[in-house]
Amino acid sequence: MRDSEPLTGEPLAIDLVNTRPVDGDGRSDLLDTPQRLAAWLDLEGDRLHGEAGDPAPTESDLGPVHTVRAHVEAVLHALLRGTKPAEVDLCALTDAQRAAPAVRELGWDGGVVTATVRRSGPLGVRLAARLAEAAADLLTDPAIGRLKRCEADDCVMLFLPAHPRRRWCSADRCGNRMRVARYYQRHKQAAERE
Secondary structure, eight states: OOTTSOOOSSOHHHHHHTTSOEETTEEOOTTSSHHHHHHHHHHHGGGTTTOSSSSOOOHHHHHHHHHHHHHHHHHHHHHHHTOOOOHHHHHHHHHHHHHSOOEEEEEEOSSSEEEEEEOOSOHHHHHHHHHHHHHHHHHTSGGGGGOEEOOSTTOOOEEOOSSTTOOSSOIIIIIHHHHHHHHHHHHHHHHHHO
16 A cells, blocks of 8 residues: 555545645645545445545535545544534534535335435535535544544554554554564664674
């Protein structure tokens, strides 16, 4: 896994925040173009309940998604610090959901009644609403108390550990890198003592 690839597998709201990793130039944005947003939507497609795909994202869709990401990130960092999240961030996430409310559209498939969640409006607004909804689900889940930041010095990724001893966002991304760094440091110190 390369650092330029989105880290996925956490709750959707955390995956969204983790699209801003640290690279050699500081924080990068893995959703900075419509094409990169589309690629991330493909990775997360099964969790977006039909909000991804058609039509393809455009420049105008980036703003609402970035705005929700910023507010989710602010709330999660407040929780990591053990402080009250800013009211403006919580209200912004609520407003994003209001901008494209979910409606369960009923239909008939020939044998049973079906319900498909639909939202109206531009793609960016629909995505922002779905992502804000995912944030609301995460923030009200008791598991949020386990939220951690990766222990690698140069990593800002967040995760919910399934195991209390988990220390890194990804064993492939930061875990191996930190183990190699510790190994190098031990051998460097041993060589200096000789």
